[in-house]
């Protein structure tokens with residue numbers, strides 16, 4: 001039973017690759033958008049999103065890039081489609097007490 005299926009690894013050789021996630025812009029954000037150069041600024045009135053990209057080159061992390069969500073689309077998603085899965089917050093769900 002030791003037939004472990006090989007993953008179809010074309011470019012991916014188990015190394016890290018650049019990836020992008022979508023997150024809410026947090027108050028106090030002071031990063032500049034890689035695309036338009038403007039600050040990715042938190043605004044209380046509008047719930048803006050930012051794209052945070054961990055950029056890897058040759059399997060090594062090199063930097064983080066920030067984009068306005070819109071700009072990332074405009075830029076043609078340079079680091080692939082952003083993961084829009086919301087971060088699951090552990091709300092300390094009461095564990096069913098085994099009485």
Ligand SMILES: [Zn+2]
Pocket residue numbers: 033034035036037038067068071
């Ligand atoms: Zn921008």
